[in-house]
Amino acid sequence: MTNHIIGGTAKLSSSDLWSALCYHPGFGSDLSSEALPSSLPVGQNSPQICPYGLYPEQLNGAAFTCPRETNKRSWLYRIRPSAVHEPFSILKEGTSQDLSDNWDEIAPNPNQIRWNPYPLPDDKVKIDFIQGLHTLGGAGDTRSRHGMAIHIYACNASMVDRCMYNSDGDFLIVPQLGALKITTEFGRILVQPNEICVIQQGMRFSIEVTGQTRGYILEVYDTHFQLPNLGPIGANGLAAPRDFLSPAAAFENREVPTGYHIISKFQGKLFVAKQFHSPFDVVAWHGNYTPYKYDLNRFMVINSVAFDHADPSIFTVLTCPSLRPGVAIADFVIFPPRWMVQEHTFRPPYYHRNCMSEFMGLIKGKYDAKEEGFSPGGGSLHSMMTPHGADATAYDNAVSRPCKPVKLEDTMAFMFESSLSLALTKWGDDNSLKSMDYWKCWQPLKSNFNPDWKPSVLQDREISSSLLT
Ligand SMILES: O=C(O)Cc1cc(O)ccc1O
Ligand SMILES: [Fe+2]
Numbered sequence: 288m289t290n291h292i293i294g295g296t297a298k299l300s301s302s303d304l305w306s307a308l309c310y311h312p313g314f315g316s317d318l319s320s321e322a323l324p325s326s327l328p329v330g331q332n333s334p335q336i337c338p339y340g341l342y343p344e345q346l347n348g349a350a351f352t353c354p355r356e357t358n359k360r361s362w363l364y365r366i367r368p369s370a371v372h373e374p375f376s377i378l379k380e381g382t383s384q385d386l387s388d389n390w391d392e393i394a395p396n397p398n399q400i401r402w403n404p405y406p407l408p409d410d411k412v413k414i415d416f417i418q419g420l421h422t423l424g425g426a427g428d429t430r431s432r433h434g435m436a437i438h439i440y441a442c443n444a445s446m447v448d449r450c451m452y453n454s455d456g457d458f459l460i461v462p463q464l465g466a467l468k469i470t471t472e473f474g475r476i477l478v479q480p481n482e483i484c485v486i487q488q489g490m491r492f493s494i495e496v497t498g499q500t501r502g503y504i505l506e507v508y509d510t511h512f513q514l515p516n517l518g519p520i521g522a523n524g525l526a527a528p529r530d531f532l533s534p535a536a537a538f539e540n541r542e543v544p545t546g547y548h549i550i551s552k553f554q555g556k557l558f559v560a561k562q563f564h565s566p567f568d569v570v571a572w573h574g575n576y577t578p579y580k581y582d583l584n585r586f587m588v589i590n591s592v593a594f595d596h597a598d599p600s601i602f603t604v605l606t607c608p609s610l611r612p613g614v615a616i617a618d619f620v621i622f623p624p625r626w627m628v629q630e631h632t633f634r635p636p637y638y639h640r641n642c643m644s645e646f647m648g649l650i651k652g653k654y655d656a657k658e659e660g661f662s663p664g665g666g667s668l669h670s671m672m673t674p675h676g677a678d679a680t681a682y683d684n685a686v687s688r689p690c691k692p693v694k695l696e697d698t699m700a701f702m703f704e705s706s707l708s709l710a711l712t713k714w715g716d717d718n719s720l721k722s723m724d725y726w727k728c729w730q731p732l733k734s735n736f737n738p739d740w741k742p743s744v745l746q747d748r749e750i751s752s753s754l755l756t
Contacts, residue, residue: 310532332362359487363572390427397670405666406720423714423715440460450492452550453489462479465499468494468496473569481699485512486578510608524589525589526604526605543562546562548561599702626695646702652699668711
């Protein structure tokens with residue numbers, strides 16, 4: 288697909304910029320995009336002189352020698368190479384100071400943890416996306432490129448003449464409140480709550496927001512996100528490749544005499560370098576390494592239509608694999624609206640201890656394991672082998688209601704599930720953000736043990752079902 292946006296952004300009013308966006312569909316596809324006619328060189332990547340006098344620049348998201356299945360790179364044709372900037376220095380101002388990759392800030396905590404909706408900035412103070420970044424926790428190491436982090440963003444102002452890129456890994460961004468207008472080197476992406484976007488390592492982006500804005504970020508250091516294999520599900524199901532959308536090339540040819548700030552997250556710290564032009568000067572690009580977004584409503588839900596609660600891996604949207612087959616550095620899993628039809632079944636999430644870490648967030652509505660206390664914009668963490676499951680009220684409801692078909696509507700919970708044992712930061716461990724009596728939600732669960740129970744009664748699941756319906 289070719290997208291001709293003649294004259295760059297200067298000729299469009301700022302509302303037009305975001306209302307007339309077009310995207311390239313396809314997950315990991317090899318795409319070509321032009322904002323000016325014939326701006327992509329034909330038949331070669333590095334002509335001696337490029338169309339329109341552009342500079343060619345390659346962005347590699349995989350080692351040159353990676354096999355084809357995992358090799359990722361794009362060629363960008365830009366007004367100036369990215370190297371045209373002053374030296375980086377540590378960013379002291381303009382950060383929240385809550386961004387961290389220090390997993391030893393506090394003592395380990397194996398408890399069930401639940402957070403109230405993460406705080407939004409005070410209306411009187413302008414906080415942009417970078418200033419509004421807070422690291423909740425994580426594991427691993429940016430230098431050996433193995434690990435992951437969970438960040439919360441809460442902001443109310445647009446980034447002005449500053450952009451960011453992540454040298455340490457990829458960001459999977461889950462907006463919960465307010466849209467993100469993301470300008471990238473590849474073009475513009477509008478991401479609303481109930482959509483997600485992935486900005487991969489090295490890609491420069493700047494975010495505009497209107498009003499109070501909040502969401503979650505899963506950062507992975509190891510490798511890029513993939514679609515999960517479908518196994519016996521077949522060729523179709525879960526997230527379809529064509530529903531992943533990459534931006535179409537768009538550029539601005541803008542001098543910034545007061546200085547444009549390029550902010551790099553490098554080895555866990557933020558650095559800033561000044562240049563005097565917009566970094567969003569890519570007129571054309573081609574390749575398979577792009578930012579992309581996905582609408583969670585497009586997810587084709589597969590579930591049990593007979594009996595029993597299927598494991599949540601059936602709801603995996605994207606996975607960042609480890610080197611161990613089937614074991615993820617992190618999976619992004621959603622719990623979308625769906626029919627619950629299982630007969631003679633305890634339908635909410637089962638009681639559970641897991642060799643994985645489970646961080647959960649709620650975009651909207653209610654989660655079926657928790658009757659109250661888990662609110663949109665909040666979160667929970669059930670660490671390695673930490674017991675959890677339906678709260679007492681959800682349990683009572685689930686065992687007393689007939690197993691008739693029920694539609695869970697207007698809900699979207701999600702989980703970042705990791706094979707790494709996560710540590711909280713000081714910010715994540717702050718008691719003022721937590722619901723301190725979370726543990727109490729399971730305490731009313733009493734013993735129902737009946738030593739006189741006779742095997743002939745309620746033995747067969749068909750019989751137990753008929754008793755409840
Ligand atoms: O703990 C959770 O709520 C997540 C979860 C959901 C589910 O349906 C089954 C297992 C599981 O860990
Ligand atoms: Fe769980």
